[in-house]
Amino acid sequence: MLQKLAVNGIKNRWKDYLVLFSGLVISSSIFYLFETLSTNGRYLKENGAIVSIIGYIFTFGSVLLTLITLVYINYANNFLLSMRQRDYGLFMMLGARKGKIGQLIWIETMLIGFLSTVVGVIVGIVLSTGMQNIVIKSLGLTARYYAPIWWKAILWTFILYLGLFFLAAVYNTFLMTRKPALKLLKSQQKAAKKQLPMWMQFIQALIGIILLTIGYGVILNAAKYGVKTIPISLFTITFGTFFVFNSIVTVGISLLRKTKLAKKNLNGFTLGQLEFRIHDYTKILTVVTMLLALALGAITTGIGFNNITDKTAETQTAYTFGLFQPTSKQRTLIKKLDVERQSSYSYKVSGNAVYFEETQFENQPFQTVKFDSKSFTSSYTKLSIAELKKDSYPLQMFTESIQPNKQVVLVDAQKFAAIQGQKKTALFFRAKDTHDSQSILSQISNLEYAKSKQKDRTDAIQGNYDAKIYVVKPLYSGLEFMGIFLGIAFLAMLASCLMFKILSGAFEDVRRYAMLAKLGVRKSLLQGAIAKEIGILFVLPAIVGVVHVLIGLNLFKGILINPYYGIWLPFMIFAVLYLLYYFIVLFMYQRIVLRKI
Amino acid sequence: MQETIIEVNNLRKIYGKKNEKQYEALKAVNFSVKDGEFVGIMGASGSGKTTLLNMLATFDRPTSGSVKIKGEEIAKLKGNALADFRASRIGFIFQDFNLLENLTAAENIGLPLSLQGVSAKKIDAIITKVASELGIFELLKNYPSELSGGQKQRVACARALVHNPAILFGDEPTGALDSKSARELLELMSEVNKNMGTSILMVTHDAFSASFCKRIIFIKDGRIERELIREDNQNRSNFYQEVLDLLGTFEQ
Structure with missing residues (x-):
């Protein structure tokens, strides 16, 4: 029974x-x-x-x-x-x-x-x-x-x-x-919980701030603390966040309650609700903050690995492709690209060397690339003929695929004409590597690889595109996958945490809001009060979490060169998702609480 | 002639949808309340008295008929107009207090004023005044959970009166109180009625509570069956006896 x-x-x-x-x-x-x-x-x-x-x-x-x-x-x-x-x-x-x-x-x-x-x-x-x-x-x-x-x-x-x-x-x-x-x-x-005395709150706030300072300090000097960085910062930041929420936010709300603002419309009620629940919420706020920091951090570093993939590939050579004896198919494909720079040189293969005509390098200088890690941009510099003659490696990198183990030699026009062998063309170009151009670039690459004498594709790297696909990406993509995967996972956990806690409180609120409606509160005001109350529960972890991420990204300085480069993108994506989620929770909450009003 | 505060004409309420089993809770009720009156509505459980009160207080809509408060047809009010009407014209005391437990007594009392956009300074002044009149000044900083039943109901009473409503409704306001607190509350309501001139309409099934009223309307099976008026020179215990006598025959 x-x-x-x-x-x-x-x-x-x-x-x-x-x-x-x-x-x-x-x-x-x-x-x-x-x-x-x-x-x-x-x-x-x-x-x-x-x-x-x-x-x-x-x-x-x-x-x-x-x-x-x-x-x-x-x-x-x-x-x-x-x-x-x-x-x-x-x-x-x-x-x-x-x-x-x-x-x-x-x-x-x-x-x-x-x-x-x-x-x-x-x-x-x-x-x-x-x-x-x-x-x-x-x-x-x-x-x-x-x-x-x-x-x-x-x-x-x-x-x-x-x-x-x-x-x-x-x-x-x-x-x-x-x-x-x-x-x-x-x-x-349930009866109202008594607030802790002021001095206790003060001590808590102090402990919280000290813990956070230690945590941030350790992260900012990660090199000094080595493997201890992670456990120390994890512990101090988690508990620091908790103490800060438990004291500063609580005191802040009770101070706000004493101001004039609290006597306007339903502000007093909203603040009362928050103060009533804040002790109950501090744990969940801490959890949400940490999850938010982890999710945002993971996605940011994931995308950071993506950025660095492109950047690293960009810095291999100054050219997207170096094509030897470009086929007509390759030429038509190039026309579809947004080409920034293009130069074509004649060459002849004879004996153990590949010969180029040096005057052509005077008219169309060969370039190399330099990377500035601070601004995260590449710049291109011209190589003089003398420099190329001294070190022909920038050119030889390209010839290795079709003419392995042959030296690259620059000769004057007279000598070039005297060299036995067929005169051939090498085409170097730099194009914008956009998302849409991937399939074209891939076709060009495959056509070029067909001419190669190398067995291993990683030995037939004809410029930055090949370098990206066959060398750099395999190196970073595992980490990128990890970052984005974890980011999404933590985000889902965060969502369920917030939803769970907020909705479990909704049932208690049905009665309160019904009471307010009986007192003659307009529905729009009730909705506004709910929006504010839930909004604060979203905003507080967001602020603290973002600070955690901004500091925490320092940990990736070694791997990502500049972990702050392009962070607006993951931050924007995250903000949009978070905002969207806020509206979903708000909508559900209002449905539960204001159903009968 | 005194102004009419509430005017009820042919008020009917039927529960249940058309194709379901229907129940007629109120059958063509007619009555009116004049300014400054202290009216009680009595009846056994299920007689329809709470239904009637809910309709008067705009918490429920009549099936047909009209309810006018200060000349305004309340059955037609909707949305914001309805909310504003409740906020400005009506005060309500509930049996279970209905105080917001996350606000202090002062904040509870001041809430209706905050809603009307009264300045913070003025709100404080009014709260102090009302609270002193109702003898709860010392309790203003306390939360509801720290108050006794009687104290809670006084706070609720202050909240219901703070915005000078046209009428104060009470739904068994003494229902959850011990006899001493109940007597104190009723005396307080009588004083409010007498000194502040607030009209009061109270639903109760308790003869003692009803004896504080000046007029009692008896409801049975959704109809007004009798009315009892306390004479000007009649004292309360005498009136109480009269109510008891009437109830003795009325319920049979």
């Missing part, structure tokens, strides 16, 4: 359970996603060759994610408890034995935990497969040795989630069997 009642209770509140369940599924699937990267040693080793400490970074990433999961499950469990307390209290009133109640809540918690973990892992496998395909296709990346179905990840996800749910079940059982029935029945009537 009791079992029936319990199941019925779930049926009646299936919407709430849906929120709970989907939140847990998202959380466990993201954890799985992360673990497919972090427990795949071969993938990390192969793709992270240029980042020697990558495995180390991932270990701490796992620790942080475990902490976040801990907070998350704690919230999920509180949500479950607040849903069920009344029901179980009622069962007790009806004469259910405590042992039976304990058994029921234990089974319920474990069942929810188990089901959501199983579904989460399945979703995680689907997601990682999908993400692998999407990221690889859309960005042209290759992630060697990445496996979407990774048994180690499955194992770790189960160990963590079932372990945590086991603890939660034990806690719930303990709580339900100890609390008197009346208290359970009236559990929803």
Whole structure:
């Protein structure tokens, strides 16, 4: 009978359970996603060759994610408890034995935990497969040795989630069997929390700021602290963020409440709501801030690797292509490109050398490239004939494909004419490497490769395009994939965290807003109050999170040369997504809270 | 002649959709309330008294008939006009207080004024004045959870009166109070009625509460069955006895 009642209770509140369940599924699937990267040693080793400490970074990433999961499950469990307390209290009133109640809540918690973990892992496998395909296709990346179905990840996800749910079940059982029935029945009537005394807040603020300063300081001097940088900064920044939220924001709100502004329209109510909840929210605000920083940081560095791919390729030579005896097909293809510079030279092959006519280099100077890491731009300089004669490597780089192991020699017109052999043409051009031009460039490249005498494509690099595709990209794409993959994963986790916490509060708010409507508050004002309240919960983590990212990017100075280059792009993308998400949550919240008004 | 505050004509309320089983909660109710009156509406559970109050207070819409408050037809009000009407013309005291637990007593009381765009300085002055009149000045900084039932209802009363509404509605305002607090609240309401001239309409099923009114309307099965008026020279305990007597025969 009791079992029936319990199941019925779930049926009646299936919407709430849906929120709970989907939140847990998202959380466990993201954890799985992360673990497919972090427990795949071969993938990390192969793709992270240029980042020697990558495995180390991932270990701490796992620790942080475990902490976040801990907070998350704690919230999920509180949500479950607040849903069920009344029901179980009622069962007790009806004469259910405590042992039976304990058994029921234990089974319920474990069942929810188990089901959501199983579904989460399945979703995680689907997601990682999908993400692998999407990221690889859309960005042209290759992630060697990445496996979407990774048994180690499955194992770790189960160990963590079932372990945590086991603890939660034990806690719930303990709580339900100890609390008197009346208290359970009236559990929803919570009393206001007293604010901490001012000096305590002050100390907290001080600790928070000190921790953040240490964390930032360590990151800014990463070279000095070496491998200790990550654990120290992770610890100090996480707890620093928490203390700052717990003190400065709380005090700020209570000060705002005393101003005139609080007596305008519903401002007082909104501030009251926030102050009432801020202690409850500080943990989730911290988690959201950290997730936001991780997501934004990961995406920014991911895109940073993309930038550096292009830039590194750009700095190989001054030309997109050097073509030897360009075919008519190649020439028509070139016409479709946006060509910045083009020069064509005659050459003859004889014996062990490739001969060029030097006067042609006077009329159309051969260029080399220089890269300025500060402004992140390339500049081109002309090579004089004397320089080229002294070191012909810039030219020889191109001839290696069709004439391997032959020297490049510049001769005057007279000598050139005297050399035996057919006069041929070499065409060097620099074109804009845009997204649309990729297929044309690829065709030109393939046509050129057909002429090559080299077996390995990496030995037949005819300019920057080939260098990008066959040398630089394979080096960075694993990392780019990692960055974007993690960015999306953290973003999803952030979304589910915020949604979960905010929506779980929505049910309490239905009554409050109904009350305000009865007092004669216009609907537009009610909507505005909700928009403000939720807005603040979005804005606070955004501000702190962005600061974390801006400081944290320093860690990538070694790998990315200038990690701040072009960050407006990921920041903009992120801002748009975040804003969009705000409107979705706002819309859902208003639907729940103002349904009957 | 006194001004009419509420005028109810042929008010009917039917619950349930047309093709479902319908229930007629109010059947052609007619009555009016004059300025400065203290009217009680009595009836057993299910008699329709709460339905009637919800309709008068604009929380629910009548199926047919009209309700006018200060000459304004409230059944036609919608959206912002409805909200503004509630905010400016009506004060309401609920059985379960309905205070916002995340605001202090002062903030709760000041809320209707904030909504009307009254300046912060003026709001403080009015709150102080009303709170002193209702004897809750010391409680202004407290949160609802720190107040007793009686204190909460006084705060609610102050909130309902702070914007000088045309009428104060009460839905079993003493329902959740102990007898001492209930008596204090009713005395307070009588004083407000007498000294501030606020018209009050209160729904109750409790004869003691009703005896504080000057006129009592008895509802049974959605109809007004009787009316009782307290004579000018009649004292309260005498009136209480009369109400009890009437109830004794009325319920049968």
